Every structure is written in structure tokens, then in C-alpha cells.
Amino acid sequence: MWSGTIGAHPDSAGYRRRADWVFTNRRGGVSQGEFESLNLAAHVGDDDSVVAENRQQLGEMLGSPPASLAFIDAEHGHNVYRITVHSLQPEGKCDGLVTKSADIALVALAADCTPIVLADTKNAVVGVVHCGWRGVVAGIVPATIEAMLDLGAECASMAAIIGPAICQDCYQVDSECADQLMAVVPDSAHRHSDGRWYADVSGAACGLLERAGIGVTRIEECTYTNPDLYSYRRDGRTGRQGAAIVLRSMSVAP
DSSP states (O other): OEEEEEEEEEOTTSEEEEEEEEEOOSOSSOOOGGGOSOOOOSSSSOOHHHHHHHHHHHHHHTOSSOOEEEEOOOOSSOOEEEOBTTBOSOSSOOSEEEEOOTTEEEEEEESSSEEEEEEETTTTEEEEEEEOHHHHHHTHHHHHHHHHHHTTOOGGGOEEEEOOBOOTTTOEEOHHHHHHHHHHSTTSEEEOTTSOEEEOHHHHHHHHHHHTTOEEEEOOOBTTTOTTSOOHHHHSSOOOEEEEEEEEEEEOOO
16 A cells, blocks of 8 residues: 655645545455455445445545545546535546545546546645546546646646556557557557557656646556556456545644
């Protein structure tokens, strides 16, 4: 598991805002078999009650007070939804969520695709992205940035963290996929000496974020080679790890 905090900006009301984030691995939960053990996905065939317990553990990982959880239902497109205290779940399938509401954790699930958390604590806006190669081509990264800007964020104040994903040495793709990726980010696919194409989706996402002027940190872990991470390409039937971010507001001691 990887976790941390972005920012601690004071506001005029005497509160200090921060964003707490976490990228889970597959350890520490209660799922069994191929889903062992911290599977957070309810759509992969795992027992619903077990997934609910794992999700409760995710909420606890994000500290106090307990956070409500809003999950992306991914479609590998460019839809982004705003989450509020009155609308805790997205209206439909999407690959990005944003919010200005405190104590709501935005969650993306992945098992090779690239998860991203973003925060502008100066302007109290956070977001989360699920990004596969189709998402890069569809424009999910700039769409999520734009949705955050619409809520008052500024690129110069944003920070992004890219979580574990399949690396470019393990992600073989066909030439059509490579061509589409390179049309968006030129160096996001490479042809090896064996003639096969390999894609760097995390690198593409990083390039798009940096192109927008956003500071980026990457967690360099490959889901395919790390047995502590779920990988659909490696295992087929498997669970999903999570990327979560929650905006917090705390009073400043006098």
C-alpha cells in the first residue's frame, strides 16, 4: 500500500485543507482464492459481502472522520462526473470523478490500467482517474483536468500522483493501438527489436498532466510483475486494487 497527503492550505475561515490519498495492493483483505485478499471490485465474481468488508477497510485506511466512498464504474471513455454530498455515486459509467466536498473518497479500481489521483488543496478540489490506453485516446486525462478547473481548480496549484500499472516492458499491443496512442502522446509506444509494439500508458498519462502544467509523482510499480498487485493481463480472473483520494478540512489551532 502507498499513502500520503497533498497540501495543507489555510482558508479565510480558519481551516486548513489537505487531501489524503491511498493506492492499495492486494494484501490485507478477506477475499479468497483468485481474489485474495483486498479485492475492492464488486463486478468480478467475488462475494458481495466480502467486497463490502474490504471496502470498509479502504475507508478506514483514509483516516478519520470516516469517508463516504464514491466508485468509478469504468467504461474506458472520457466521461467525468461531479460527486457531492447529495449525489454520492456517478450518474452512469465514467472514468473520472471530481468533487469539492470534504470527507468523500473518490475511488478508481484497476488491475493493469493506470490510476491517478489529483488535488488542488488551495482551491479545495480533488479528482480521480481510471486510464487505460483507450482512455488516453478518448481524452480522459484532459477531461478530468477540465472538470476540476470548472470547480475552481488551477493547474499551477494541482498535484497528481500516478499509481501502479502495467509497465511498458510488459504491455504488448498491436500496431493499431500503438498508432492511436502515439497520435496523442508521440513517445507513448515503442517497437522493440523483435518487431512487437509495447505501450507506456502511465508515461502517456504523465505526459498529458505535465503538458497541462501539473506537477506529477509516479509510483513505479508494475502490476504484471509484482505478485502483491492484481493484474488482469497476467491472471485473467482476478480482483482490483484501488486508488482513492479524499479532501479534508481541519481547524487551525489558535
